[in-house]
Structures are given as structure tokens and as C-alpha cells.
Amino acid sequence: MNDNRSVKEKNLELKPSPEKVKIAAFLCKWCSYAGADLAGGSRKKYPPNVIVIRTSCSARTNPLFVWKSLEKGLDGVLVSGCHPGECHYSEGNYHTRRNFAVFRKLLEYIGIEPERFHMSWVSAAEGDKWAQVVKEVVKTVESAGPNTYFSKKKEDNA
Amino acid sequence: MLEQLRKKAKELLKNKEVEVIIGYQKSNNNSFTTPCFIESEDGVDRLTWDEHCVYNLSLYLKEVKGKVGIVAKGCDVKSIVALMQENQIDRDRIKIIALECQAQVDQEGQILEKCRTCQVHIPGMYDELVRSKTSPSKIESKESDKEYSVLEELEAKSTPERWQFWQRQFEKCIRCYACRQVCPLCYCSECISEKTAPQWILPSPSLKGNTTWNIVRAFHLAGRCIDCGECERVCPVNIPLRRLNKKMEKEIQTMFNYVPGLDSKKKPPLVDFRVDDPQEFIR
Amino acid sequence: MARIGVFVCHCGTNISATVDVKKVAEIAKGFPGVKFATDYRYMCSEPGQDLIQKMVKEHNLTRIVVAACSPSLHEKTFRTCTQNAGLNPYFFEMANIREQCSWVHDDREEATLKAIDIVKLATAKVGKNNPLQTTFIPVEKKVLIIGGGISGIQAAIDVAFNGFKAVIVEREPSIGGRMAMFDKTFPTLDCAACILTPKMVEVNQSDLIKLYTYSEVEEVSGYVGNFKVKIRRKARLVDENKCNGCGTCWQRCPVRLPSEFDMNLGKRKAIYVPFPQAVPNVPVIDQKHCLYINKKKCGICKKVCPFEAIDYEQEDEVIEEQFGAIIVATGFTMFDHSIYGEYGYGKYKNVTTGLHFERMLNSSGPTGGKIVRPSDGKEAKKVVFIQCVGSRDEARGMPYCSRLCCMYTAKQALLLKEHNPEAEAYVFYIDIRAAGKNYEEFVERVQDEYGATYLRGRVSKIFQRNGRLMVRGCDTLSGTQIEIDADLVVLATALIARPDAIKLAQMLHIPYDQNRLFTEAHPKLAPVETVTTGVFLTGACQSPKDIPDTVATASAASVKACGLLSHEKLPIDPQIARVDVEICSGCLACKEVCPFGAIEKEEIVDRVTQQKRWVAKVAPSLCNGCGACNTACRPGAIDLDGFTEEQIFGQIESLTADKGNER
Secondary structure, eight states, rough: OTTTHHTEEEEOOOOOTTTTTTTTEEEETTTTTHHHHHHHTTTTTTTTTEEEEEESSSSGOOHHHHHHHHHTSSSSSEEEEEEETOOTSSSSHHHHHHHHHHHHHHHHHHHGGGGGGGEEOOOOOHHHHHHHHHHHEEEEHHHHOOOOOTOOOHHHHH | OOHHHHHHHHHHHHSSSSEEEEEEEEOOOOOSSEEEESSSGGGGGGGGSSOOOOOOOOGTTTSSSSEEEEEEOHHHHHHHHHHHHOOOOOGGGGGEEEEEOOOOOOTTSOOOOHHOOOOOSSSSSSEEOOOSSOSSSSSSSTTTTTTTTTHHHHHHHHHHHHHHHHHHHHOOOOOHHHHHHHOTOOOOOGGGGGTTBBBBSSSSOHHHHHHHHHHHHHTTTTOOOOOOHHHHHHOOTTOHHHHHHHHHHHHHHHHHHHOSSSOOSSSOOOOOOTOOOOOOBBB | OOOOEEEOTTTTTTTTSSOOOOHHHHHHHTSSHHHHHHEOTTTSSSSHHHHHHHHHHHHHHHHEEEEEEHHHHHHHHHHHHHHHTTTTTTSSEEEEEEIIIIHHHHHHHHHOOOOOOHHHHHHHHHHTTTOOOOOOOOOOOOEEEESSHHHHHHHHHHHHHHTTTEEEEEEESSSSTTGGSSSTTTTEEHHHHHHHHHHHHHHOSSSSSSESSSEEEEEEEEEETTEEEEEEOOOOSSSSTOOOOOOHHHHOOOOOOETTTTTTEEEEEEEEETTTTSSOOOEOOOOOTTTHHHOOOOHHHHOOOOOOOOOOTHHHHHEEEEESEEEOOOOOOEOOGOOOOGGTTOOOEEEEEEHHHHHHOTTSTTTOOOBTTTOOOOOOOOEEEEEEEEESSSSTSSOOOOOSSSHHHHHHHHHHHOOOTTTHHHHHHHHOOOOOOOOOHHHHHHHHOOOOOEEESSSEEOOOOTTTTEEEEEETTTTTTEEEEEEEEEEEOOOOOOOOOHHHHHTTOOOBBSSEEEEEEEEBTTTTTTSSSSSEGGGGTOOOOHHHHHHHHHHHHHHHHHHHHSSSSEEEEEOOOOEEEETTTOOOOHHHTTTTOEEEEEEOOOOOTTOOOEEEEETTTTTTOOOOOHHSSSOOOOOTTOOHHHHHHHHHHHHHHHOOOOO
């Protein structure tokens, strides 16, 4: 392998396309983050639209972080933690589950497409599942299209 | 009823069981009521009771120190229960003079929406109870058996329609925070909306900030709001806030079988969990 | 203002093959606060780390971002490196552009764009990192062992062997647990008492081991290194210091009661030791049935005791002791088969369980070693053993395999034949699970040498016909219905968690599964640890275990506990929750959600109003840093170092900076 490739191919265009959806994923560091690492270790390919924000536990992910992400223009949000009963902190993910069971109803009611918010349980052993979840989530968010909740464009079109 | 109420209030003050009684008095033009604070026996004649006593007086419980008597309707008692659940008031220092209440009316004389589905005409917790002598149920029961019928119209809309509906509403918001100030459960000395590091909510009125404020408010009250409806009543731009609160109430009742304000020993639903909580939405 | 340095790793070609690392470094130079950015072939190598330290000095950097592999690999490495560069070790963030970028994407442009985002996210976070200091707590050099069965006994012996003190708290009047009830042990057929009793004596004689029998743990507070434990010492009504176990009292006691130790097959007195080899050899008065306690009559034991050890006035005593670590060895209980209609709802006297059979086998047991029918005391010749009673039955029993029933049933069938070669043994089984050293051979021997009849199938019904117990089942291998007129039926009932397991789990803040069995920290790599640091598991309280496994986990748990105790002080992770009392409204939602009991309420005087009010307070040594409290806190009064609101907001904002939306 030629390590100087990066020099040769220096002139990458690097213009993010405006249509490409961007998704924030809040992952607990014990299970889901490790699951995502495992997907890497086993070279599972998945789309590059998801950027991971590492948290202590899924319970750290305040539902309002999800709203903030959407408010600020991200196209979708994924929250992932350990499977029920496997939380490193024994019961954090049970709280996460309740919080989001309620919050997602609020989002929908306020008029946010349900396609934009996702949750998953991915264990440290589920690299395959992580890749699969990302594929599905990206596809679903793409079906809702770019977030235009507070953009001028939508107003004009309406 | 009024005579009985005054008698009981007088006794409490006389026996030094309370230092102050929070109640209702006639407003200046006699057509409505305002809250009042009575500290002496001869003041109790100011107390009034009729269908214009809309205020949820439990709002004042945290601020008024010492031994307090409070005049409370069934819905107000629910917020007292919620405040007890959250460690905000010490039941021992409070005497509840509960009133049997059929319904309250707005300034046009219309029965309040919340009263149509009221389940607590006789309050669930009290020290003294003043009952009505007349036979109950003046409300025709057209909607009273459907607790959440107020939500149906909006729930039937499509997602973009709902977004548009709420955006039209939030557009009006002037961020006066009256909804917060009047809410007995918005008791935080420093609201998240005032936080600057980080800034959760854009402080000046803007569609984005207004939307965020209303989402935050609705979520922070989820599982706690006892539907006194005061937020909606005081909103100067008529945002239908009960339609947000009620939605949260409905979802929580459906999913967790929990109704706020009924049991001071129970954990509020969002600090509690069951191992078998619903999770069909999780991959 | 933070001065951030970004170091992008090639990881050989692991990253650089897919991500244009030079481009990433170049673009990172434009991120807010970034004063220096470069790439290097192996950041984790010594020259790589030297580079970081050199650049910190050269460019006066105050924060470090390394874009390389997963933090699970090298966060520690680079924290140390950051510290060596003269900075707070928590002024560092890792951008994972290998596992979560270069290894999972093929398109070079997409991967480079994503790597840029990941680095931007890390720089946004690191700028808001707080300097954190690791603090230390002293260690109390004593281990609490809850449960005095073989598990707790072995753990105590091992702790003492390592030179540390151990305290066993046992609920029953004697240590010994279930193993003391067994006759012989599989597959070697050692007599259980012969191998257990010496260990019980060793525990009793050790200067380092203290026994609290007839005692229960009532409350646990504190944390690793310094658990404060309240222990209730139930009133024995016998002074342990005066009694020498002569036995005069129980010989003379007039009250005869069924003996729990003998599974109600034998009798004991109202003042009794549960079995002859009990440790301590001090009786206890059964207050429910003692004539003196209930009717103020009798009082014989007090009169005959030569040492004036009987004390009717004795009361429960609650003592408090401190421990550095806790080993949970509370064992199991047996599944109650009376819910099974097909086995007669527990109505038939001659349908018994494995434990009853053990007591009958025992020559010092209630039947003197004779296998009899409990209904009439006559010898039982035809015995049917039924396995998986309550095990592997998701609908009515436990979903799991109880693991030892196959073996003890085989052992019991063998011993039956040894006691009476004329006897017939039938075993109904679903599968034979004999995975263990010499286990399979043992089961083979029971069938081939001892002639036990193994029938693969379920028993559909046990009923009575002409005063005989009829067992109807099927033999699925031959495809026939079978009816056996049995003298005795022995059910291999499932091993299950004790009914009060949840109470203990809550006390210790350890998780349990849907079967109420305590959950280990990791099923493979941390099998005796729990998520609560300093609390360890051994034996069947975690899952059904036979004696070898129980002893092995006991030794493992004690090694772990002693490992902790060998430190003078223990570091605690500074990435934990903290409360801003100015904002806290005292609702204590945080306390409700905290899985570790790390939050308590505290009364303070308000700075402004000068009035007293309640607020939440975090005990740093109890907090594990999950952040559930942060989410529950509406005004945002409680924050989590390492994952603060500001850090997370910064991360979200960094991702949306180029979204081009109206702001």
C-alpha cells in the first residue's frame, strides 16, 4: 500500500451535497459505541451520514438534545443504548426508554415526521446490527428529505 | 357552602392551626374573583366561593411560609399532591379546605373545557371538606365521558398539517412566560429557559425559540401536569396549551397507566420505569 | 480561550487508505480554537506521543484532539500523554476516524468528509472540557460475606489466607448451607459432611474470620473501600459466649417440631441446633414455639443449663461495621412444584424432592439412611425420578436449565441401588446434560453398572390407584406409554433465586435478571464482579452451580476482593455528576432515577433569601457517572463532567454549522 496516496489525491473536491442527509447518533459508550467499533473491526460497510456523539449512558441523552439537533437543522437523530437488562449502570436504559416513548409522541404531535427520530438497542457484540441500523435509519431519514423546519425555503414553497 | 367555608376558615385561624389562609375574594367589579390571603379571623368574610374561582391557589404554597390553610377545588388538590411527590411542600404545614366543585366558568359564562371531564368534583385529599347542599351534576354529559376528545381533531390531521397548525400557534407567542408563572408545577427558581451556558432556548421571540420553548414546557410537564388549565387561561395570545398538556397526559396514561395528582406516594412516571415498558418503537 | 492542537493519525494505512488525513488536518486548522494541526503515521507510537508533547510546548497548546482509533483502545494512552505534556489529562478528546470511519466506508471523499465532521465534533467538545482531578478514598481492610454456605465458607477461607479479615453473615443458626444437607457428592461420591465439616471448623477457628450466624444484613450504604453495613443479630436467647454446646437443653426440651434441616422428615426441639456438626455449636430458641416465651410455662432449658447461657430476655441487636468489599453468597432455594397439577399439586406425601431424598440417604438423617415412603415409613423399592421440574419450562417454571439436576438425579439413583440392590430406579429426562469432568462417565455408570432405567420423556400424570402411586409418562425413544406403580417419586426441582433476592439487590445496587438471579458485570470477562464496584458474586445466587463451580467462583470472588483490599486507597473516576445548588429546586427527580443511591437530599441556607431549603447532593464515591440524573433535572442544575451539557451542545452545533439553514 502506498502511504503517500493522501498527498497525491490532495485535490479532493470535498463539497458536501446539500441533499445529503446528516444524522446525529447518541451512543452509550458501553454497548452501542462498542458495537459500532466492532462493525469497524469487522469491516461492515454502511453509509457515512451518521456522526456519533459518545455519551456515558443512553440515559444521558436528554430528549431535548434530540430536539436541539433537529432545531439546529440536522435531518435525523438516532439514540442507541444497551439492551434492556444489560445496561452498564443496571437501569439507565429503562429511563431512556420511558423518556423517549413519551418524547417521540410529542415530536409527532407537534408535526415532526416520525422518520427523523430513531432508537435502537445495539450491544457491544452486535456490529452487524449497528451497520444494519445505520442503513435503515439513513434510508428512512432520506425518505423524509432534508430538514427544512425553520428554513425560508419551505415558507416560500408553501 | 360559603358560610361553612368561612366558619372552617375562622376556626383554623382561631385555633392557630394556620397563620394564613389562601382563598378567593370578589374582584373589584364584583363580576369575578381574585386570590386573597387572610391572616385574621375578621378577614374571613372576604372569602367567597362560586363558579368564578378558576385560580389554582396551590401556586402560592411554595412561597407562603409557615402554617398555611388553602381553599382548594379537586383539580387544585391534584397539584398539591404533585407538589408533595416532588418534595416541594411539607404536608404537615398545610391545611386543605377542600370544596366540592361542579364546574367553573370563563368570563363569558361558559363552562371550562376541563370541567366537562372532571373526575374530582369532590377532592381526593383534604383536612376539611365543604360539600354542596344542592344535588350535583349541572353539566350535560355530552363530552364528559370522553376525556381526550379535545385532542381528536388535531390527532386526525397529517404530520405536516400538525406542524403548520402548531407553527401558526407558536408564531403568536410573545414569550411572556405567563404560562410558566401561573403553573404550580413550574416552581424551579431558575428555569431552563434562563440558562445561558449552554443556551437551551433562544431568548427573544422567534419561531424557532418559541417552538423550542413550547416543546420544552410540554415535555417538562409530561407526567406531572394535572390539567388545571391555568396556562391556557392566562395565555394572552390564546395558544391552546391544554392540547399539548393533554396529549402528554393521554400518552402516559395509555403507556404507563399513570394519572398525575392522585397518589402522593407514587413516583412520577418519568422518574420511574417498568422492566416491561413498551418498546415497539426501538430497533 | 482554549488553544487546541489536532493530531491526525494515519494508523499505517488503516486510516489513510480511505481518509485523506492531510486534508483533514488542513481543514481542522480552520476550526474554532484550533491553533495547530498535523498528521502523523502512528500517533500512539513513542515518536507520535513525543510529537504531541513537543507541539504543546512549541504552540502553547492547552487542549489536545487525537484523530485516530476508538477511545476504547487509546484514550488512556493519550490522556497520560496529555498529562505528560503538562496539561490536565481530561483536556483531551479522541476523534474515532478508524473504527467508525475509515474501516466502514469505501468512498474516499465521503470518508474524508465524515472524518472532518468527527474531528470538528471533538474540537467542539474539547474546548469545553473541564479540568478534572482524580480523587482517592481509603480502603477498609475487611470483607463482608453474605451467606455461610459452601460458597461463603470458601470465600472466607480464601480471604483469610490472603491475610485479610472476613465476616460471614448467615441467616440460619449455623453455617453450612445446602451442602450440609447432602449425603454424598457427585461424581466422586465423597461424603458431603466429610469434606464440608473441616472447612466449617477452619472458619470457626480462624482469627481472621468472624461469624455472625442467625443474623441478617439490614442496610448497606457507602461505597467500595468503605461500605457501611447494618447487621441484625437476631435474638438466639442463648448467650454464645457462655454456651459450650453440651446439649443438655435440647435433650430436655419437651416441644417436638418438624425439622427444617431434615425437610420436615424428622423432628427437632424448640431449642435446637439444626444438625449435629453445626457451627457454632450453640442452640437457638424457636420463639414461635417455645412454651416459656409463649405461655411463661416450662423454662426447663434455663433450669438445666449448667452455664446459665439461656437468656429469655435477649433482644435483637443491630450492629454496624465497615467493609472494603462485599461478597454475595446467598445461594438458592428450590422451586415449589405444587403448581404442577400433573405431579399432584404437592398433595401426595410420596411425591418428594431431591432434597428430601438427600436427607433420607444420609445415615445420620431422619430415617437413618433408609429410603422410605413418607406416607407410612415403609421401605421404598420402586423409585421414579423426574428431571426438569420447573426448569426449562418458560410457561410455568424457569426458562433456564438448573444444571445440576441431571447429575444429582444420577447420583441419587446410584445411591438408591447401593442402599438396596433390590430397588428399582426409573429416571424420566428430557436431555442428559453431563458436561463436567467425569460427569458423562458417571451417568453412563449409573445406567450400565447400576441398572437405573432411563426413560426419555415427560411424565403426564401422577395419580393414585388402589392406594398405589401411579406414574404415567411416555418413553419417546420407544414410542410407548408407560405406567409405573411407584413407592416414591423424587422430583428434581429447579434451583431458583431466593424470594428476597430483589431486596438484597436493591440494598447493594446490583442488577438482577428476569429470574431474580444477580447479574454479573460481564458474562464472560467479569463473571464474579458486579457493576457496583466492590460487590462480588459467588455461587448459585448468580446462576445454578454445582459445588466445584461454586467453590471456584468463591475463590475468584475473594481474589477480586483481596485485590481491592491490597490497595491503601482507591482512585475514583472524576467523570461524575455535580449539582449547582443555586439552580437546584430540590425536586429530587435525580435521586429517584439514580441507580446507585448516590444522591441524597441536603438542607442548605439559600444565598439570596437566607431561608433553609432542600437540594440534591451527589456522593462522589457512589456516583458511577451514568447521567440519568442530568436528564431528569428540568432546570439543568445537575451536570456530568466528561459529558456536560455544554460539551454536548457544542457537539450538536458543530455538526450543524454547515447546514446552511436560517439561524
